[in-house]
Amino acid sequence: MTSEVRVPTLGESVTEATVATWFKKPGDQVEVDEMLCELETDKVTVEVPSPIAGTLNDIVAAEGETVGVDALLANISEGGEKPAAKQDKPAATAKVEAPATGGDAIDVMVPTLGESVTEATISTWFKKVGDTVEADEMLCELETDKVSVEVPAPAAGTLTKILFEEGATVEANGKLAVIAPGAGAAAPASKTDTPAAPSAAPASGDIEDAPSAKKAMAEAGITRDQVTGTGRDGRVMKEDVARAVAAGTSAAKPTPVAAPRAPSAPQDAAREERVKMTRLRQTIAKRLKDSQNTAAMLTTYNEVDMTEIMALRNEYKDLFLKKHGVKLGFMSFFTKACIHALHEVPEVNAEIDGTDVVYKNYVNMGIAAGTPTGLVVPVIKDAQDMSFATIEKSIGEMGAKARDGKLSMAEMQGGTFTISNGGVYGSLMSSPILNPPQSGILGMHKIQDRPMAINGQVVIRPMMYLALSYDHRIVDGKGAVTFLVRVKEALEDPRRLLMDL
Structure with a gap:
């Protein structure tokens, strides 16, 4: 039935x-x-x-x-x-049609990719046609807009067919390859499928690193010699690059890649390199441009004297670490200060839905994080209910997942406001771009000693520029300025956070 x-x-x-x-x-x-x-x-x-x-x-x-x-x-x-x-429904982007296989053949399918994700790009094949594989041995790696997905072998046997080469786009639950069961299965005598790129490795013994790893090394500014490869025959994988960056590898300045331009002289074309954008980079580019095209974005600036925050942090950082097991950083102070300001200026924590304005009675704080593959924004849910220690722990855990490429889609959705810290890279001032559908984003910058006039005296103080980019459709200039002033007041006198002033 x-x-x-x-x-x-x-x-x-x-x-x-x-x-x-x-x-x-x-x-x-x-x-x-x-x-x-x-x-x-x-x-x-x-x-x-x-x-x-x-x-x-x-x-x-x-x-x-x-x-x-x-x-x-x-x-x-x-x-x-x-x-x-x-009959299996072929993926819309299939380049090679899979031939019929025997009854004992085992299909390798695209796994579930995550919430609302319907397709992925094959970034790396770790096996080639004819290779013997073990059960659960990694066959290939897929890239979606936000995360990387490893595809293991469903059974031991011989990889007889690869249906999509590296760089191809595949649909969720689509067929990737075929395995003949049994470790002793022979490779097929003839093959009509397009082979994966690793099968074309030169006979001289040169190792071709994973394309995703090459891109990650270029973006992180590190060389091949600074990364230890764990792939087959010492091949560098994307996660190897992430580990090298996380371990504090000394980064050399990346070699700039020539931007496509027309016309290009023949002698210049020979020295240019064209690299396909990763799905993550394509998504970042699209979302940022959509944000500029949709929102009436404006940025207002202020500066904050970090003296009191730095003194408080230095006084209690050892006790904080001993009790909570996590270091006391600046991000928890900024998160608390923003939550305090959002309560007073709720339109900065709102979003536009058609002709309605949706006000959020909670704060899901997005913390922008740079990774070897691009910018991601993990979200700290219900940050308004968290202590300093819980915020620091959450930021640390999310940051580690971001660097390792293990953030889930759910952990990057639902944000109501975002903080971006360009100061860790040395930025003195910038105008951050909104993360739609959010209506506000705070940009933090480098702490720099500057001469300031205090009570008629010129003194040196550690100063930081703050930038609030906001959607002028629902946030007026008065509200934006008030928000920044409240953040400034809370940071310059942290006791205001305790007194809710």
């Missing part, structure tokens, strides 16, 4: 949703109430459980499709019934 899986009631006045993620694929066994997929509406996320135990026969509504209430999502065969044979 076959049971239908349909869209549940989505809520008052909600008539449709988008299929965000399928957690099962056709042929998978499911239990009663086991989660099959996740739907997204304008405001909420809805989980769809299995109505019966059995086998997922087919998926009617793929990820990314919009469905109405009570629409058919999938069919489940009750008990141990096997689904009818079904």
Whole structure:
């Protein structure tokens, strides 16, 4: 018997949703109430459980499709019934069609990529056709907009087919390769599939590093000799670069890559290098440009005397570390000061939804973090309820995940305000770009000793420029200036944070 899986009631006045993620694929066994997929509406996320135990026969509504209430999502065969044979839907970006394989062949599929993620780019193949693989041995690495996903071998055997080469775009749950079971399986006599790039390694013994690793080394400003490769035959992988950067490898100034320009003289073209942008860099570029095109962005500036914060930090940093097991940094003070200011100027913590302004009665603080592959913004949820120690621990944990490329999509979503610290790179002043749909972002900068007039006397003080970029559609100049003044007051006299003044 076959049971239908349909869209549940989505809520008052909600008539449709988008299929965000399928957690099962056709042929998978499911239990009663086991989660099959996740739907997204304008405001909420809805989980769809299995109505019966059995086998997922087919998926009617793929990820990314919009469905109405009570629409058919999938069919489940009750008990141990096997689904009818079904032709796999090819990925839209397939370059080579997979030939038919024997009944014992095992398909290597694209795993679940994360919330609302429907496709990925193959960054690196670690095996080539004909190689023997062990169960759970890593076959390739995929890159999505925000995270990297490793694809292990589902069984031991011989890799007989690779359906997509490095750089190809694949859909979620699409087929990547085929494995013939059994460690002694022979490589196929003939092959129509496009081989992965590693198979073209020169016979001289030169090791071709992973493309994602090359890009990460270029962006981090380090050379091949500064990284220890852990891949096959000493190949440098992206995570090797991340470890080298995290370990404090001395970074050399990166060699600039010539920007594409037209026309280009032949003698110059020979000295130029063209590198395809990673999916993360493409997403960053698109979101930042969309932010400029959508928001009426304006930036206002102020400066803060860091004397009191630095004195307080120096006085209590040892006791703080001893009690809480984490160092007392500046970020917790800035986070607390921003939360304090957001309560007084709530429009900076709001967002525009159509013709409505949505005010947030909570603060999910985004902390911009630079990684070898690009800028990411992990979010500290409900920061308004956290102590200094909890904030420092959360920032430390998120920063480590960002450097290792292990942030989940959920950990980078839902932010209401963002802090970006360009001062760690030596920036004296800048205008940060909004992180949509947020309406405000605070830019921190380098602490620099400067002569200041204090009570008629010229004294040297550690000063920092602050920059607030805001969406002028909902935040007026008065509100933006008030916000910065409140942040300045809280940092110059930290006792105000304790007294809620």
